[in-house]
Amino acid sequence: MWRKKIFKELARGQRQGLSTASQSQSVPASADVVVIGGGSAGCHTLYHLAKRGVRAVLLERAQLTAGTTWHTAGLLWRLRPNDVDIQLLANSRSMLQQLEKETDLDPGWIQNGGIFIAHSETRLDEYRRLASAGNAFGIESQMLDPNETQKLFPLLDPSAFMGSLYSPGDGVMDPAMLCAALKKAATNLGSVVIENCPVDDLLIEQTSGAAKKVIGVVTPFGQIKSDFVVNATGVWGRDLVARHGSHLPLVPMRHAYIVSESIPGVRGLPNIRDHDYSTYFRIQGDAICMGGYEPNPILLEPVPKDFHFGLYDLDWSVFEQHLEGAQKLCPPFGKYGIKSTICGPESFTPDHKPLMGPDPLLRGLYHSCGFNSAGMMFGGGCGEQLALWMINGQPDLPMFSFDLRRFTADQGRAVQWIREKSHESYVKNYSMVFKHDQPLAGRDFQKDPLHDEMLASNAFMEEKQGWERPGFFLPSKDVNALVQPYDWYGSYGHPRLQNGRYEQVLEGDLKYSQFPDNHDLIGEEALSCRNNAVVFNMSYFAKLLLEGPEAQKAADWLFTANTNRPTNKTIYSCALNDSGGVEADVTISRLISGSGRVYDPKFEGQGYYIVAGGASAFYTYSILADEILRQGFKAQLHDITSEMGVISIQGRNSRRILQPLIDFELTDAELPPNGTRLAVVNGVGLRILRVSFVGELGYELHVPKDDCVNVYRAVMSAGKGYDLRNAGYRSLYALSSEKGYHLWSYDLRPDDTPLEAGLGFTCRKSGNDYRGKTAVDKQRLEGIRRRLVYFTLHDQVPIWGLEGVYRNGVPVGFLRRAEFAYSLAKSLGQAYISRPDDAIIDADYVKQGEYEIDIRGKRYRADCHLRSPFDIDGQRVLGNYT
Numbered sequence: 001m002w003r004k005k006i007f008k009e010l011a012r013g014q015r016q017g018l019s020t021a022s023q024s025q026s027v028p029a030s031a032d033v034v035v036i037g038g039g040s041a042g043c044h045t046l047y048h049l050a051k052r053g054v055r056a057v058l059l060e061r062a063q064l065t066a067g068t069t070w071h072t073a074g075l076l077w078r079l080r081p082n083d084v085d086i087q088l089l090a091n092s093r094s095m096l097q098q099l100e101k102e103t104d105l106d107p108g109w110i111q112n113g114g115i116f117i118a119h120s121e122t123r124l125d126e127y128r129r130l131a132s133a134g135n136a137f138g139i140e141s142q143m144l145d146p147n148e149t150q151k152l153f154p155l156l157d158p159s160a161f162m163g164s165l166y167s168p169g170d171g172v173m174d175p176a177m178l179c180a181a182l183k184k185a186a187t188n189l190g191s192v193v194i195e196n197c198p199v200d201d202l203l204i205e206q207t208s209g210a211a212k213k214v215i216g217v218v219t220p221f222g223q224i225k226s227d228f229v230v231n232a233t234g235v236w237g238r239d240l241v242a243r244h245g246s247h248l249p250l251v252p253m254r255h256a257y258i259v260s261e262s263i264p265g266v267r268g269l270p271n272i273r274d275h276d277y278s279t280y281f282r283i284q285g286d287a288i289c290m291g292g293y294e295p296n297p298i299l300l301e302p303v304p305k306d307f308h309f310g311l312y313d314l315d316w317s318v319f320e321q322h323l324e325g326a327q328k329l330c331p332p333f334g335k336y337g338i339k340s341t342i343c344g345p346e347s348f349t350p351d352h353k354p355l356m357g358p359d360p361l362l363r364g365l366y367h368s369c370g371f372n373s374a375g376m377m378f379g380g381g382c383g384e385q386l387a388l389w390m391i392n393g394q395p396d397l398p399m400f401s402f403d404l405r406r407f408t409a410d411q412g413r414a415v416q417w418i419r420e421k422s423h424e425s426y427v428k429n430y431s432m433v434f435k436h437d438q439p440l441a442g443r444d445f446q447k448d449p450l451h452d453e454m455l456a457s458n459a460f461m462e463e464k465q466g467w468e469r470p471g472f473f474l475p476s477k478d479v480n481a482l483v484q485p486y487d488w489y490g491s492y493g494h495p496r497l498q499n500g501r502y503e504q505v506l507e508g509d510l511k512y513s514q515f516p517d518n519h520d521l522i523g524e525e526a527l528s529c530r531n532n533a534v535v536f537n538m539s540y541f542a543k544l545l546l547e548g549p550e551a552q553k554a555a556d557w558l559f560t561a562n563t564n565r566p567t568n569k570t571i572y573s574c575a576l577n578d579s580g581g582v583e584a585d586v587t588i589s590r591l592i593s594g595s596g597r598v599y600d601p602k603f604e605g606q607g608y609y610i611v612a613g614g615a616s617a618f619y620t621y622s623i624l625a626d627e628i629l630r631q632g633f634k635a636q637l638h639d640i641t642s643e644m645g646v647i648s649i650q651g652r653n654s655r656r657i658l659q660p661l662i663d664f665e666l667t668d669a670e671l672p673p674n675g676t677r678l679a680v681v682n683g684v685g686l687r688i689l690r691v692s693f694v695g696e697l698g699y700e701l702h703v704p705k706d707d708c709v710n711v712y713r714a715v716m717s718a719g720k721g722y723d724l725r726n727a728g729y730r731s732l733y734a735l736s737s738e739k740g741y742h743l744w745s746y747d748l749r750p751d752d753t754p755l756e757a758g759l760g761f762t763c764r765k766s767g768n769d770y771r772g773k774t775a776v777d778k779q780r781l782e783g784i785r786r787r788l789v790y791f792t793l794h795d796q797v798p799i800w801g802l803e804g805v806y807r808n809g810v811p812v813g814f815l816r817r818a819e820f821a822y823s824l825a826k827s828l829g830q831a832y833i834s835r836p837d838d839a840i841i842d843a844d845y846v847k848q849g850e851y852e853i854d855i856r857g858k859r860y861r862a863d864c865h866l867r868s869p870f871d872i873d874g875q876r877v878l879g880n881y882t
């Protein structure tokens with residue numbers, strides 16, 4: 001198999017390392033991996049491949065670092081508001097620390113520490129949160145008052161700010177020195193770097209169906225055949241791939257900093273990040289490099305191919321806004337002149353995260369671009385993950401938020417959407433990160449069939465992966481909390497749309513130390529679901545059809561649960577990677593071939609209807625479709641998400657409300673729990689599933705898109721006597737967490753196995769093998785070293801995720817998911833905990849501890865549960881209410 005293949009040795013003569021311009025007239029005929037681009041991303045990938053015995057060829061159009069890398073500020077900060085970033089940065093940093101030992105070349109790493117400045121109590125809360133998360137990963141940091149901060153950086157004016165977070169392990173690297181060291185290490189191990197060698201095109205082979213495979217690259221000096229090609233071309237990332245139908249959501253922008261004259265007393269001071277003033281100081285010898293993120297960055301059209309070691313003139317009308325804050329914070333900075341300005345191109349993306357991993361359309365092509373002004377600090381960590389991705393078929397860390405497949409092909413093609421979203425992400429790069437924040441840019445990209453009904457019912461809409469979905473419903477007096485057209489934050493001549501109702505409502509939910517303003521409103525939705533019934537519009541959920549002569553064989557391999565069941569049975573299952581990590585969790589129903597309508601499909605062989613979370617819909621589709629192709633199953637996977645809406649009625653009165661509308665008796669015999677069948681509602685044919693995402697008696701109506709409004713209105717009308725109401729995703733997530741159900745990419749990810757997540761029951765013990773079974777069986781035999789547990793807090797204090805977990809005073813994990821459980825009336829969090837000695841973790845170990853949760857630096861007592869304490873026997877989904 002292609003991923004298992006042993007990487008071939010390169011031809012002897014091509015192993016000797018750097019080929020200079022004069023040598024680059026010849027290129028090897030083949031390579032194990034071709035890396036295109038010699039910036040931070042390319043050099044790091046080459047290095048990590050070489051370290052693992054893969055001898056790749058790196059092709060650089062000009063010289064190494066000629067793109068964005070050469071003019072970078074090179075800062076590395078360790079603390080970020082999510083655990084994957086923290087681990088990637090830690091890996092970058094340890095690589096920087098060891099590189100000199102390996103190569104005798106100094107990568108220019110200086111550990112001068114970093115200070116985050118705060119101008120408000122809320123910002124301090126954010127820093128406390130970062131510090132607490134850092135503790136869980138062993139990252140040292142301290143909260144300081146202004147005077148303590150000034151001791152570390154005497155040039156600061158302590159009256160200009162409220163406090164700071166100091167991270168002594170932060171530092172800077174030198175891009176040229178770093179890339180030279182990486183090149184030396186990689187070429188010593190047999191890799192080849194060829195400069196002045198542009199890649200003009202990709203070599204593509206048409207494989208079965210619409211699939212295409214990259215089989216090498218074309219250069220002016222000949223072709224290089226390879227099964228693996230890495231696109232690490234930075235701001236040029238879209239150029240090579242667009243002509244082959246792959247469109248990256250990436251936009252180049254100008255990004256800048258200025259370098260001061262020498263300032264006495266600066267040498268050796270820590271770097272500064274002032275998020276509120278949107279500026280940073282990078283200490284460079286005796287000078288301060290100062291840059292920031294402005295609301296009106298210059299968005300670029302494609303950057304010319306020959307823009308090597310290029311810079312733009314600094315546009316002071318864009319940049320000058322940073323000066324005031326910088327001078328206030330550090331008065332001496334304003335007293336010295338500016339030695340030079342650095343303004344170069346950098347690639348930005350819609351969510352300020354890189355674009356990495358396999359291309360979903362061009363097999364064999366991997367991306368590593370779109371680094372959003374963080375490509376130096378992420379370089380080492382991301383380069384390592386990309387190398388592992390190619391070698392093992394998957395990265396070590398759960399890289400979904402970096403994975404290109406979080407975007408659909410439509411999003412990659414939507415140039416205006418990319419520009420708006422990337423602009424907002426740039427502008428908000430230094431904004432506080434709140435769990436319930438929502439973007440204002442790129443809205444209404446994808447609307448489901450009930451969108452207008454939701455708005456008419458005063459939905460406060462959220463954006464998720466391009467879809468609009470109801471977050472919660474405002475009381476009727478609060479009309480018009482509509483998302484307004486994007487105003488570019490008042491930049492580029494657009495008038496700023498001040499104080500829109502949407503922004504006002506949003507603002508109320510952006511908190512750290514208090515519950516959101518809409519906490520009670522969401523609680524009413526949640527409790528209505530528990531005590532009565534509510535309707536969730538789940539239309540944006542992924543809906544897939546798997547069919548074909550080998551659909552059963554494919555389902556056996558793809559899913560852990562036994563799908564070979566009687567038709568019309570719906571089961572919950574995981575789909576794993578080779579290491580047993582959970583790549584998706586889905587419900588899957590085996591169907592009988594039907595009339596050909598979208599809810600009743602006609603097919604040859606077997607057919608399965610698969611439903612998965614909407615936030616990772618395209619990712620789920622991609623990994624399943626890719627595996628079907630890889631295994632050569634005679635089966636097809638169709639994405640029918642846009643063809644149908646989903647109206648979910650949940651709660652103890654759901655059956656009573658629905659019954660008058662349905663053409664059969666909604667008894668357990670006619671539609672048992674986890675059953676599905678066809679139905680007619682108000683004259684409309686549809687599929688009904690008796691399933692629940694919230695742990696209640698409930699039904700999902702899967703309705704052709706054109707009939708959704710009709711059915712929705714019929715349901716709402718039938719529910720009038722029961723006070724049936726709408727509910728949104730905020731309450732849905734709170735309810736599902738309370739019930740102990742999982743939310744993929746939060747408490748269930750590719751680094752979690754079903755046994756660790758308490759989902760061992762989904763893994764069948766007999767029958768054909770499923771993907772990842774070997775790893776699951778091994779864990780069954782040996783036991784698990786980490787385990788998902790549930791915490792309820794004694795105090796009424798909000799939690800957001802990332803809070804550290806302490807057992808008997810010792811750190812054992814951090815909260816991966818945090819909600820308020822309204823029926824339990826407690827904050828509830830999920831964490832994977834492990835033993836400090838990394839031994840097997842059993843139920844007794846969990847039960848015997850005393851637990852505390854570190855919330856912004858203060859520890860709160862918590863009860864630990866092996867399962868969520870709500871309706872442990874699962875009686876409610878059966879319709880058994882007392």
Ligand SMILES: Cc1cc2nc3c(=O)[nH]c(=O)nc-3n(C[C@H](O)[C@H](O)[C@H](O)COP(=O)(O)OP(=O)(O)OC[C@H]3O[C@@H](n4cnc5c(N)ncnc54)[C@H](O)[C@@H]3O)c2cc1C
Pocket residue numbers: 036037038039040041042059060061062063064065066067068069070071072073074075076197198199200232233234235236240255256257291342343344345346368369370371372373374375376377378
């Ligand atoms: C002002 C500024 C300050 C920054 N500060 C920081 C910071 O403090 N910390 C941090 O982490 N990051 C920072 N960054 C961001 C960081 O520098 C970039 O994210 C990083 O350098 C991007 O590296 P790259 O390899 O993706 O792209 P590049 O460095 O642009 O490399 C891409 C390479 O691909 C080559 N190429 C393109 N097309 C082809 C082709 N067809 N064939 C062959 N070769 C090709 C190009 O010549 C180029 O050398 C900053 C960026 C800017 C602009």
